[in-house]
Amino acid sequence: MDDLDRQGVTALLERVDAAFRADDGSGMADAFATDARLLWPGIEDIVGREAIRMALVDLTAAYHTISWEPTYQLVDVTADAAYVLGRFMETRRDRETGAVEHIPGRIMYICRREDDAWGVTHLLTSRYGEERVEVEP
Numbered sequence: 001m002d003d004l005d006r007q008g009v010t011a012l013l014e015r016v017d018a019a020f021r022a023d024d025g026s027g028m029a030d031a032f033a034t035d036a037r038l039l040w041p042g043i044e045d046i047v048g049r050e051a052i053r054m055a056l057v058d059l060t061a062a063y064h065t066i067s068w069e070p071t072y073q074l075v076d077v078t079a080d081a082a083y084v085l086g087r088f089m090e091t092r093r094d095r096e097t098g099a100v101e102h103i104p105g106r107i108m109y110i111c112r113r114e115d116d117a118w119g120v121t122h123l124l125t126s127r128y129g130e131e132r133v134e135v136e137p
Contacts, residue, residue: 005077009111012118013072013084021068025056033112033119041126063092066100070107082118084109088125097135104129 012031019027029052032038038046038055046055072086090103110122 008118009077009082021065023060023065025060026053028056029053031120033121036120037122039124064095066091066093080113082111100134102132
C-alpha cells in the first residue's frame, strides 16, 4: 500500500462521514459502487446504490444526526481493494418523538478502486454496548 492509496480511501471515509453528519443520505450513497451492499442489523441486505440511496434518505428523514464519531482502527489497502474496521458513537434525535439515542457500534467497509476512484462495495454496521435513550419532556 502506498500513501496515495491510503489517502484515497481516507478521503472516501471523510466524504461519507461528512455526509452522515450533515444528514445527507443521498451524498452518502454517492460514495457507494453501483453494485454495493449495505448490511444493517436485523434486515435483509440492501443491494445497489439506488436502493442504498433510498434507505439512507429514509434514515436521515427519520433521524437527525447530532454527532457521528467514528474511529478507524484498521485501514488496509491491497491493490484495488481496501478493508476498514472501526467503531462509532452515534447520537441522533428521532424527528417524530424527539427522543435522543446514543448508539455505540462497530463498522466495516470494503472498498474497491475503479477508474482511479474509490467506492464502497460493502458497509456492515452492528451495535454493541449500552444504548441510551433520552426522552425530553
